[in-house]
Amino acid sequence: MKKExxxxxxxxxxxxxxxxxxxxYIPSPIxxxxxxxxxxxxGAVKLVMYSESEYTFSQPISITVRPQYYRIMNKQVSRVINKSTDDLKCGMSFIEAYDDFLRWCGEDFILCAWGDSDISILKSNLKIHGLSAEINDRFLDIQPFFGRVAENTTQQRSVAYAVDFYKINQTDDFHSADKDAYYEARILKEALVDYFVLRNREPASDNKNPFPTLKQYISNPNLNTQKKWKSAVCKTEKEALALAVAEKMCCPICDTDLQEVIGWFSSGHTWMSLWQCEQHSTLSAKVRAKQTPQQGYYGAGQLRFVNGNAARYVREKWEEKQKLKEKVKIDTNPPDNEE
Ligand SMILES: [Zn+2]
Incomplete structure (x- = not known):
C-alpha cells in the first residue's frame, strides 16, 4: 500500500x-x-484496511437529528425514507449529533460517501448552525471509484445497483442512513479488493489510458477547487467562445500556471480542455456561450479539479473528436489508387 x-x-x-x-407551498423559515x-x-460504518485483501467493518451507527427549520415532513422525501412529521420531533440537535459523530470518527481517516451530495448538504447544515464548514481533509467518493474499478465506466450507478453487482447479501431495505452506510462500506471493500487486483495486473506505463491511483479518487473537500470566469460581451457566439478559451489557466489553489494536457476542443455546444497542476493534480475546464438580454454573447468558463473518471470523460470526448476528424479526412481525400 506504500505506492498509494x-x-x-x-x-x-x-x-x-x-x-x-x-x-x-409553505413559506420557508429559511x-x-x-x-x-x-x-x-x-449513519456511518468504519471500514479498516489492514492490507490489500484484509478488511474489517465496525457496527453501523445511527444518530437521529431533530430538525430546527424543516419540521414538517416533505411528502416526496417521506416516500423514500418512510418517516413522518412525528418522527421529526425525536433526536438530538444537529450540533450535539455532529459532535457525537466526530467523536465516533476519531482521528486520521478517509471520509467516504456515495456521490457528493452528502458533503454539500453537510456543509450547508454546518454553516446554518454557525459552525465551521471545514470537514475532514480527505474525501473519497465511492460512486466514481466503483464505476471505474467494477465496470470501467463513467456512468453513475445507484447503491442498489452496486449491491446487486457485487452480489452483496441484502437483508434490509435501502434509505435509512445506517443501512445505506453499511451497504456503501461493503461496496467500497469489494471495490478496493478489485482495485488492487487490477492495479497489480495493468502495466502502469500505459500512457493513453493510465490506470488511476487510489489517490486520484481522494480529494480535499475544503479547498476552493473551482474557478469561474466570464468573457467580455461580443456580437457573436464564436467571438465570445474564442475570448473565453484564451483565458490564462491558473491553479485555483496555488495560482501557478497549469500545463495543458488536452487543448481546447468543442463537444456539442461545450468547449473542453484538460490541465495539470504539478502540485494539485488534474483539472478540467469547460466553456459555453451564453446570451445577454441585449442579444450579445459572452463565454462562461469553469475550471475545476476532477477525479480519474471525470478526466477520462474529457479524454474520451477528445478521442471521439479525433476519430471524427480522421473520418472526415478519409471521406474527403479518397485514396487515388484502389487495387
Ligand atoms: Zn496547484
Whole structure:
C-alpha cells in the first residue's frame, strides 16, 4: 500500500445522511438556497484496511437529528425514507449529533460517501448552525471509484445497483442512513479488493489510458477547487467562445500556471480542455456561450479539479473528436489508387 501513500491500517469512515426538504407551498423559515436539505439522520460504518485483501467493518451507527427549520415532513422525501412529521420531533440537535459523530470518527481517516451530495448538504447544515464548514481533509467518493474499478465506466450507478453487482447479501431495505452506510462500506471493500487486483495486473506505463491511483479518487473537500470566469460581451457566439478559451489557466489553489494536457476542443455546444497542476493534480475546464438580454454573447468558463473518471470523460470526448476528424479526412481525400 506504500505506492498509494496510505499507511497500514487505513480507516475509511463511510457516512450517509437523510435530510428533509422544504415544502414548496409553505413559506420557508429559511432561504432554501442556503439550506437545501436539513439533516435528520446520520449513519456511518468504519471500514479498516489492514492490507490489500484484509478488511474489517465496525457496527453501523445511527444518530437521529431533530430538525430546527424543516419540521414538517416533505411528502416526496417521506416516500423514500418512510418517516413522518412525528418522527421529526425525536433526536438530538444537529450540533450535539455532529459532535457525537466526530467523536465516533476519531482521528486520521478517509471520509467516504456515495456521490457528493452528502458533503454539500453537510456543509450547508454546518454553516446554518454557525459552525465551521471545514470537514475532514480527505474525501473519497465511492460512486466514481466503483464505476471505474467494477465496470470501467463513467456512468453513475445507484447503491442498489452496486449491491446487486457485487452480489452483496441484502437483508434490509435501502434509505435509512445506517443501512445505506453499511451497504456503501461493503461496496467500497469489494471495490478496493478489485482495485488492487487490477492495479497489480495493468502495466502502469500505459500512457493513453493510465490506470488511476487510489489517490486520484481522494480529494480535499475544503479547498476552493473551482474557478469561474466570464468573457467580455461580443456580437457573436464564436467571438465570445474564442475570448473565453484564451483565458490564462491558473491553479485555483496555488495560482501557478497549469500545463495543458488536452487543448481546447468543442463537444456539442461545450468547449473542453484538460490541465495539470504539478502540485494539485488534474483539472478540467469547460466553456459555453451564453446570451445577454441585449442579444450579445459572452463565454462562461469553469475550471475545476476532477477525479480519474471525470478526466477520462474529457479524454474520451477528445478521442471521439479525433476519430471524427480522421473520418472526415478519409471521406474527403479518397485514396487515388484502389487495387
Ligand atoms: Zn496547484
Amino acid at each position: 501513500g496510505l499507511h497500514s491500517p487505513t480507516t475509511f469512515v463511510v457516512f450517509d445522511m437523510e435530510w428533509n426538504q422544504p415544502i414548496p 432561504d432554501p438556497k442556503l439550506l437545501p436539505g436539513e439533516i435528520i439522520e446520520i
